[in-house]
Amino acid sequence: MQARLAVVGFCLAAVLAGCQKSSPQAEAEPATGETVAETSADPAPAAAATPSGLQAKDGTAVPLVAFEIASVPVSQQALGALPFFSLPEGYAPRNRPKQRAYARFPFRLGDGVHWVEGPSWSATIDIAGDARDRKQFSALELQRNLETVLMQAGAKRVFEGPLKRDIYYGPQLEDEIGGAFIDAVNMHADAPTQVFVIRQPDRNIWVQLSDDRSSAGLVVMEERPFVATSRWSGEFPHLTLPKGYAPRNAAIRRDFDMFPFWTGKGFEEVEGKIHAADFGAGEQNYSMHEVRRNLEAMMAEAGGKLVFSGRIPKEQAQGIGEAVKRSYGQAAGYSWDNFDSEVYRVDLPDGRELWVFARLEYMSAGWVVAERKALAQTAALLPAEALKKKLDSDGRVTIDVHFAVDKADILPDSQPQIAQVLALLKSDPGLKLAIEGHTDDSGTPAHNRSLSEARARSVQAALTSQGIAASRLSAAGFGQDRPVAANDSDAGRAKNRRVELVKR
Template sequence: MRKDIACAIALALVLGACGGEQAETTTTTQQAPIDAGTASTGDAPPGGVDGTATTTADGTADAAVGDALVDDEGNPVALVPFDIDSVPLSSATLGELPFVSMPAGYGPVNRPRQRAFARFPFRLGDGLHWVEGASWNSLLGVDRDARRDKQFSARELRRNLEAVFEQAGGHKVFDGPLRRGLYYGPQLEEEIGGGFIEGVNLDADAPTTVHVIRQADRTIWLQLSTHSHGAALVVVEQRPFEATARWTDAFPYLQPPAGYDDGNRPRGRDFDMYPFWTGDGFEEVEGRTHVAHVKAAEQAQSMHEVRRNLEAVMAGVGGTKVFEGRIPEEASERYGRDLKGFYSDGTGFSWDDYDSMVYRVNRPDGREVWVHARLEYGSAGWVIAEREGFVQTAALLPASELKKQLAADGRVAIQVNFAVDRAEILADSQPQIDQVLALLREDPTLRLSIDGHTDATGEADHNQRLSEARAKSVVAALTGQGIDAARLEARGHGQSQPVADNATDEGRARNRRVELVRR
């Protein structure tokens, strides 16, 4: 009697959310699970040799042959193919993700994660089977409003949901332990162990079932795991991938996928250097740079969606994949926070802590563009650099002009060029240093403050330190040629004293300066 009531409640749940008729509330006979032995063993095409997922004949994602998975103990994880034709067609009317509502008194514990496009490795046979498409996952438990009077029952929840799955035409293709360690090996820990944590972070061998609903126009996979105090549900509606990211004709060229934006205000530098990891070393690319944080709405971020979009865009423009994987820690530490700070929205501070993709694009106009993408389950970002030769925009001020402006205004900006994000004076600045030396030697009573300034890009504390270090470098260059140090003082002002609008390239260029100030 209690069994019949539980099933009746489950079968009355809303399956026809799109307007279909209410399903008849009768009990159903459980369908026999498909034996793993009926899964196809050689018909599915292999994955791509570049380590990405590819689409098999049944539309599911198949991991690459060259990217064999291991579990959290280093044991190989089988990637099990599947024959979708072994699942009978269902004509049930279904609504939208996640296609089922919860039994009375149950619901998501936290806000569910719903992604427009992701991939998930469902339990199948002795291993996993990749499926990609629109996804939904959540921890399940007793509703907050019902917790005073109701206790969680894994049996009650499972019997309800599995009855609904089967009424919808779901065919059970797996019934066994979760084997949580499968999801926490080095290849899956970030994307699945983190991105789908609400679907896999249960007891190691939590009872798990997988159902497949095959309809004429779509296929739906559902994985339900339960343990003594909660449950987890992962639902993927299988869909073909459609790229929505775009490559444009104007710098920075790469636009985020639909549903994603640049997060914090994107930033860039007219001329800088960014090091791109090639697998053997860093390619230091000088030129125009752009950094952006690529973010979807809360709980909608998909590491797989960003990856697939980037791959598709780069294939479309003939980009060359230079590197994919994790940058070695020792290599990552070669560059410090002074360089990484400005680009942290895109690629963070620890380049070894996430999956990276590095591409090079040779444009038809001869320009070379590099992209370093950061892929994490909760966020993404990229740095783009267009290789350009340095074009000097500063002009030499002779000693006579320096003297004239000091007399009129008490200060004058000099044209000194420094190494990118460093205090090292470049050799092409020596003629200007020579003119300052001539000015000081002509008037032995002249005392100057050497003031360093930056634009407003980057962190204020870093800009302050950099401006002071550059001012000290100029003082050192002058005292090294015999000028009495008592006549000079080095001061750094960072970004605190702009003379132009930092919102424009021209304004930022004017704000990056070294000034002589009469004392």
């Protein structure tokens, strides 16, 4: 019995020993269509198949097969919690099972697949570690045991045939299945596969079992309607993480920046306040679909409009500037054509315009939220006399210089300030200055130091190009290392983004 106790997460002998029935769930919404044909002893009428947009690894279309849940008799058998039944003596998951609060899985039906959503459990089944010296894997033993317990629970077999593994490695499914159900489908290409359905008054239970001769793949899913755990917030950035998810890195918070949102036709460059975050839930619990559904729920709550869903074309994705990818890579990814993305626009009642980009990837997700607004200038021009007075009294002074977003290019509106620094240096030939660049704590420290140094060198070059000797000027970047205010507010971060002149 030690091997049975080692089966992680199982409700032991749920059917045969009569585990206590779980609390009722909301009734699952039945799908429409015909019953799927079986190759078992109790064949059912063939099901209707429709195009799904899914492709197998070789590019062939994968039909989406409808299923009529009413074709399955209602079972009153008391079941416990997911995954509802135990494995035969001596069998156990090879690795830690993947159990997700909400996911979706394309169960094999007919010539295609049928989507089912809900809490899921999946694993590769093998001989338990403490039984390997006395037992070898038998596909027949495992299959007969599970068939028996499922039938005792009132299950109906709705499919028996080949796995067609390449369905799960197509471009639309590879990341989602690989992140959630890889242990259950990483069998040989046409591994014998069975699908069972248990219909109960308060839920439907789907089981897919594939035999790989020396192991088996198992998926158990409790079909139920989605209930969001993320809620729209009244305060920027408005989005909240699903239950069980946590940030993977510190979020980026910028009072003013630009982010390009793909609309399906081109990039909409939105300038304003920006928040960017990446997050996950651990390898065993992360579900791309759970993130997607929670985002959809928040956007519905806010009245958001879906602008784009899918993969950004490779040619357009490669056109994204390296500065943007470096700055937002953790949240938005680096190769924008290699993952599913969604873009929403939210027009808030008070007139504010909000844009949301979501990255849905293999084992993590991220989003960027931008509130469109004009730059609120916080720096002020200092004339040469004021610059000299501040340098004489304090030894340093902050100058009003603006740069392109995440670049070292000096913007035209900074030229009056450059002219005043030039006048100061010409009026005092013996004056030598160190030009220091600083940033807030948005972005990585390494990137911030590099950017701040490049900006300081741009100011140095602007002065030497007007005849100031290079020996009178030095340039250095300190990134976020020398803040003059806390980075927990817009005003504080604005003060930390600066260029200073230091008397040498």
